[in-house]
Amino acid sequence: xxxxxxxxxxxxxxxxxxxxxxxxxxxxxxxxxxxxxxxxxxxxxxxxxxxxxxxxxxxxxxxxxxxxxxxxxxxxxxxxxxxxxxxxxxxxxxxxxxxxxxxxxxxxxxxxxxxxxxxxxxxxxxxxxxxxxxxxxxxxxxxxxxxxxxxxxxxxxxxxxxxxxxxxxxxxxxxxxxxxxxxxxxxxxxxxxxxxxxxxxxxxxxxxxxxxxxxxxxxxxxxxxxxxxxxxxxxxxxxxxxxxxxxxxxxxxxxxxxxxxxxxxxxxxxxxxxxxxxxxxxxxxxxxxxxxxxxxxxxxxxxxxxxxxxxxxxxxxxxxxxxxxxxxxxxxxxxxxxxxxxxxxxxxxxxxxxxxxxxxxxxxxxxxxxxxxxxxxxxxxxxxxxxxxxxxxxxxxxxxxxxxxxxxxxxxxxxxxxxxx
Amino acid sequence: xxxxxxxxxxxxxxxxxxxxxxxxxxxxxxxxxxxxxxxxxxxxxxxxxxxxxxxxxxxxxxxxxxxxxxxxxxxxxxxxxxxxxxxxxxxxxxxxxxxxxxxxxxxxxxxxxxxxxxxxxxxxxxxxxxxxxxxxxxxxxxxxxxxxxxxxxxxxxxxxxxxxxxxxxxxxxxxxxxxxxxxxxxxxxxxxxxxxxxxxxxxxxxxxxxxxxxxxxxxxxxxxxxxxxxxxxxxxxxxxxxxxxxxxxxxxxxxxxxxxxxxxxxxxxxxxxxxxxxxxxxxxxxxxxxxxxxxxxxxxxxxxxxxxxxxxxxxxxxxxxxxxxxxxxxxxxxxxxxxxxxxxxxxxxxxxxxxxxxxxxxxxxxxxxxxxxxxxxxxxxxxxxxxxxxxxxxxxxxxxxxxxxxxxxxxxxxxxxxxxx
Numbered sequence: 001x002x003x004x005x006x007x008x009x010x011x012x013x014x015x016x017x018x019x020x021x022x023x024x025x026x027x028x029x030x031x032x033x034x035x036x037x038x039x040x041x042x043x044x045x046x047x048x049x050x051x052x053x054x055x056x057x058x059x060x061x062x063x064x065x066x067x068x069x070x071x072x073x074x075x076x077x078x079x080x081x082x083x084x085x086x087x088x089x090x091x092x093x094x095x096x097x098x099x100x101x102x103x104x105x106x107x108x109x110x111x112x113x114x115x116x117x118x119x120x121x122x123x124x125x126x127x128x129x130x131x132x133x134x135x136x137x138x139x140x141x142x143x144x145x146x147x148x149x150x151x152x153x154x155x156x157x158x159x160x161x162x163x164x165x166x167x168x169x170x171x172x173x174x175x176x177x178x179x180x181x182x183x184x185x186x187x188x189x190x191x192x193x194x195x196x197x198x199x200x201x202x203x204x205x206x207x208x209x210x211x212x213x214x215x216x217x218x219x220x221x222x223x224x225x226x227x228x229x230x231x232x233x234x235x236x237x238x239x240x241x242x243x244x245x246x247x248x249x250x251x252x253x254x255x256x257x258x259x260x261x262x263x264x265x266x267x268x269x270x271x272x273x274x275x276x277x278x279x280x281x282x283x284x285x286x287x288x289x290x291x292x293x294x295x296x297x298x299x300x301x302x303x304x305x306x307x308x309x310x311x312x313x314x315x316x317x318x319x320x321x322x323x324x325x326x327x328x329x330x331x332x333x334x335x336x337x338x339x340x341x342x343x344x345x346x347x348x349x350x351x352x353x354x355x356x357x358x359x360x361x362x363x364x365x366x367x368x369x370x371x372x373x374x375x376x377x378x379x380x381x382x383x384x385x386x387x388x389x390x391x392x393x394x395x396x397x398x399x400x401x402x403x404x405x406x407x408x409x410x411x412x413x414x415x416x417x418x419x420x421x
Numbered sequence: 422x423x424x425x426x427x428x429x430x431x432x433x434x435x436x437x438x439x440x441x442x443x444x445x446x447x448x449x450x451x452x453x454x455x456x457x458x459x460x461x462x463x464x465x466x467x468x469x470x471x472x473x474x475x476x477x478x479x480x481x482x483x484x485x486x487x488x489x490x491x492x493x494x495x496x497x498x499x500x501x502x503x504x505x506x507x508x509x510x511x512x513x514x515x516x517x518x519x520x521x522x523x524x525x526x527x528x529x530x531x532x533x534x535x536x537x538x539x540x541x542x543x544x545x546x547x548x549x550x551x552x553x554x555x556x557x558x559x560x561x562x563x564x565x566x567x568x569x570x571x572x573x574x575x576x577x578x579x580x581x582x583x584x585x586x587x588x589x590x591x592x593x594x595x596x597x598x599x600x601x602x603x604x605x606x607x608x609x610x611x612x613x614x615x616x617x618x619x620x621x622x623x624x625x626x627x628x629x630x631x632x633x634x635x636x637x638x639x640x641x642x643x644x645x646x647x648x649x650x651x652x653x654x655x656x657x658x659x660x661x662x663x664x665x666x667x668x669x670x671x672x673x674x675x676x677x678x679x680x681x682x683x684x685x686x687x688x689x690x691x692x693x694x695x696x697x698x699x700x701x702x703x704x705x706x707x708x709x710x711x712x713x714x715x716x717x718x719x720x721x722x723x724x725x726x727x728x729x730x731x732x733x734x735x736x737x738x739x740x741x742x743x744x745x746x747x748x749x750x751x752x753x754x755x756x757x758x759x760x761x762x763x764x765x766x767x768x769x770x771x772x773x774x775x776x777x778x779x780x781x782x783x784x785x786x787x788x789x790x791x792x793x794x795x796x797x798x799x800x801x802x803x804x805x806x807x808x809x810x811x812x813x814x815x816x817x818x819x820x821x822x823x824x825x826x827x828x829x830x831x832x833x834x835x836x837x838x839x840x841x842x
Binding site: 253 | 493528634638816842
């Protein structure tokens with residue numbers, strides 16, 4: 001007697017197999033699977049030169065050394081009068097010091113005159129400090145009568161002056177390799193007049209749909225066929241997390257076809273196979289990866305998304321995603337995003353989360369870490385999971401709740417963290 | 422006697438003015454300013470047709486009605502045998518029911534035979550249900566001997582079958598106008614074979630640098646000049662929040678030049694002026710906006726970033742940002758981002774935040790809401806603010822802490838929320 005062994009929901013470690021339908025390999029825990037995946041990917045080394053207007057969200061591949069001081073000259077930090085501080089020491093509300101205004105400069109202008117004792121030059125914020133002057137008296141602490149300026153308050157040397165190089169000193173390494181280029185850091189590059197920097201390349205990700213039932217968008221849908229969903233959800237997720245997706249033509253369920261497609265995809269930084277839903281389709285993927293390289297694991301104790309494959313071919317990580325759209329996309333958030341961000345050298349995805357009560361009791365499978373898509377409605381988390389094959393489970397959810405493997409029940413009203421998409 | 426009135430740090434309501442240096446208008450509170458800004462911008466109405474691969478992060482401008490059922494046919498949800506459920510009712514572990522396998526189909530194939538009493542067809546997950554069959558027996562509950570299949574467990578009608586339209590029913594409005602296109606929702610479009618949708622256009626934002634001291638990147642830096650920082654920080658921020666920035670040539674501090682540039686910029690959805698740092702430059706902006714339309718406010722009780730201008734010209738919102746890079750960028754996060762996201766119809770920026778103790782005492786100005794850039798180091802928030810003119814204040818920070826207007830001191834060790842960039 002043969003007992004077939006098979007699909008997603010029934011696979012146990014060590015179960016007997018037969019008749020060409022192979023089981024998933026022994027299931028490994030979420031933690032172990034995650035660790036293997038993360039260890040199997042190395043941050044990208046490829047670099048490219050990018051312009052400042054393309055720099056947002058990119059990762060610096062070089063240290064940036066300041067080639068100039070910022071500000072490039074000592075400048076007035078206030079509108080007022082550039083003076084010699086010592087001239088103002090005797091000043092007070094009832095006994096102003098009187099100075100001669102010898103010049104007035106506006107933003108972008110340079111003083112021609114020099115400030116000597118008894119003199120001042122009217123300056124605007126940002127003007128280079130005139131020669132001789134060592135402080136700026138704020139305009140509100142003065143009174144003007146033609147060229148005669150009365151100063152009512154003393155200033156100390158360097159008061160209201162931004163020294164040259166105060167913000168950035170020439171020669172300093174001001175940004176470091178590996179830094180994410182935020183708007184503020186792009187500002188540093190601009191301040192230094194730097195128009196191009198070396199950044200790490202964005203990882204190119206091969207997205208390979210498989211399954212004889214999968215039809216690419218734009219083609220007519222014959223009976224028994226369905227449109228390719230996973231290539232589009234995964235591409236969006238890849239783009240959102242710093243990768244450049246490339247959707248391959250759908251691969252037929254034939255060993256040689258899958259193998260030659262994987263070989264072609266080795267030119268990419270990461271390979272993501274999606275599908276199929278049946279055991280036969282999954283076996284094909286496993287066999288293809290095994291014949292070209294190494295299968296690190298196949299089957300992970302997570303729900304949905306158990307039939308996840310991790311392989312290495314010539315140093316390239318291959319992730320085989322489940323064919324069912326919800327399984328595929330929850331695994332995308334759970335595994336592909338962290339792997340891709342490590343590859344792209346991006347910090348962990350900063351997911352906003354909210355803590356809200358669960359709207360109804362949820363039963364989970366002991367031994368399986370569960371990703372539960374939920375909507376947030378009236379301050380509660382409402383389970384939105386339909387079934388693994390339903391894309392609407394994810395589309396109409398706001399985020400997901402994680403139920404650890406050792407929990408089999410979450411009661412109505414219990415507070416849960418919802419990780420928002 | 423004239424008392425000049427002037428810069429950022431000294432402006433009070435009702436202060437006297439003189440000699441062509443105008444004060445900021447009466448300062449308004451952060452809350453009031455924010456409210457006026459948000460009320461002055463209307464969500465964009467322009468639409469465009471976009472392809473599915475460009476849809477990520479876009480906002481639907483149409484309801485999406487399903488033109489087909491998903492799945493498009495009733496399908497097997499398990500690998501196994503399509504049967505008539507009633508045939509299996511007598512089955513049990515010790516008295517299997519015997520059926521004739523009349524056909525075997527794989528993914529993407531359609532059964533030619535029909536399942537009548539006593540028959541079964543072997544199916545893979547995802548296969549269309551063969552005619553006549555109303556349930557699927559999982560392969561593990563069976564035993565095969567050639568074409569004779571022994572069934573050890575009964576199934577009820579529709580067990581392990583996904584009905585046609587279970588995920589999406591034809592005719593349903595499955596996605597609604599105004600929805601953000603997440604990976605999951607893009608998956609819904611793919612499942613329906615939809616390759617193009619109508620989305621709201623991304624707002625085009627005119628970024629207008631001003632100030633005679635500002636030099637565009639790529640030009641030599643004469644004495645007294647500095648490179649344009651704000652156009653680059655703002656552009657990155659605009660891109661990050663769903664806008665399309667267009668950097669204008671730097672405008673000279675001349676009323677007619679500023680006016681004609683604003684008029685040109687009315688072709689954009691939002692106008693952002695940056696600079697200048699001096700009172701004269703700011704006055705020019707105010708005068709230009711006043712002569713073309715209406716100044717809603719000029720001066721807001723926030724630190725840094727007080728000299729912020731809000732104007733309306735022919736229904737177009739104009740935001741005048743302070744010239745100092747840190748003031749400009751903190752205001753970018755504080756005001757420009759919420760305004761732009763409302764314009765773009767995007768949900769509020771989901772900023773991750775962490776709650777950590779402050780590393781040292783921070784003094785704030787009573788009556789001014791303070792944005793304090795901080796680094797997160799060893800689990801504490803370390804103030805990173807240098808001065809409003811220093812771009813490194815923002816570049817080397819991880820996020821910011823907000824200190825409300827009615828707080829003048831935050832003690833070392835107090836828990837604060839750090840909003841991460």
